[in-house]
Amino acid sequence: MGEADAALLAALPAMAFHAVLLLSRLGAAVMLLPGLGEAEVPATIRLALAGAMVLALLPALSPSLPPQPAQVSDLLLVVVAEVLCGLWIGLLARVLALALAQAGQVASLMIGLSSPLQGDMVLGAAATALSRLFSLAAATLVLATGLYELPLRALAGSYAVLPPGSGLPAGFAAEEMTRVAAASLAIALRLAAPLVLAGLMLNAALGLAARLAPQSQIFLLAAPVQIVGGLLLLTMLLPRLLAAWGTTMSQGFASLPGS
Template identity: 50%
Template sequence: MLVLCRVSAAVMVLPGIGESEIPMVVRAALAVGIAVLIYPGVRTLLPAPQLPVPQLVALIAAELACGLLIGWLARLLALSLPIAGQIISTMIGLSSVLQPDPDLGSQTSALSRLLAIVAPVLVLSSGLYALPLGALAGSYRLLPPGMPLPTGDIVQSVAVATENSFALALRLASPLVLVGLLWQLMLGVLARLLPTLQVYQLSLPGQVLGGLLLFGLLLGPILHNWMQALQTGFDTLPGR
């Protein structure tokens, strides 16, 4: 049961296999299957089954926290792609075209939602989902059941992962951010030269079409760099 607690908590939030679009029954079946595979290798690390109820409840809570930690660290890295889509949408004038997104919030831009759908497909098709699962199995050596949780290290790990996620998102979106800033600078100069002309209204269609064209040209390199960064980040998860 303790193995299932840690595994199920991680599976609920892991990128690829923990998406909200996947039915809960499927995720529960995956958690049970992964727990069965992990159990033979970690059963010697598990405490004795005869424990007082308060101690057992505390142990279950700690196992859930360990699973959530590993799953959420991996999820933070994967969220860099839809965050980059949100930045790109703002720079090319599509931030007002909103779609519901359970990952980033109630609503997000269309490009961000598109990349949020592409992200789990890439994680599953490339086999990157196996790296967090390997970290989950290795976490029993780093954080065996019954060991006090290092709360200071946990908080620092989450903070660093959040920082890395936003930094990666900005790097992925940087070409379009640069072009968008230059475009706005050019429009500002043009508006000063021709004050009677509605420069921003006239330029909006060109900004959107040009931004979409540039996004289409850069989509391949953006996804490639994201997958490379994701693999590097997954290799640094606790337990790897």
């Protein structure tokens, strides 16, 4: 056995440990990233993507990664910390991208396609076909426009912000999650603002008509008009809504930790 082979065999344990560290963070994040981590994407494809990222980043990041701990308990703590970092980064991007689905739910409520009393086990609110359509549109836009590159770039740069072995700072993580959740809700309300305004004006007009003619079922008679008119308005606004969402996501993904 030559010296090169002996050196390679000696370096294999450290390389395997570094690969596990990278896979812990990258794999956890890829499972949640918008577009790449959708439920419609098979888990094998997501794992293959995480493995490819490990192979691409391992030569560059291996010199800066910590050595393998001597104790098994310390090893488990490091791996769990890396998984938490990956889940945190993936969840930040996921919550930000949920703005379009939230806008779809608000639009559904305002045009009469949903009720605030209707529960949903996944989204926890009045989930309708319109909100599901917006969710699929968000995933399609992320993949079609190349927006997925920004979270992946932030994920690769996160090793400079959160070095492996340092753990996840709880205060900083909570502040970032709060900021992203507030930004996502603000984006959703801005996207749905035209439909909210139209719905408020329509309901105010229907309320006045009901006071003038209390015997007639104004709200029941106007329900089809509200739904058809809301869908027509949404159809006219949809290209601008998607363009505005894409621009906002580009800015939001660029502000993720590690970007």
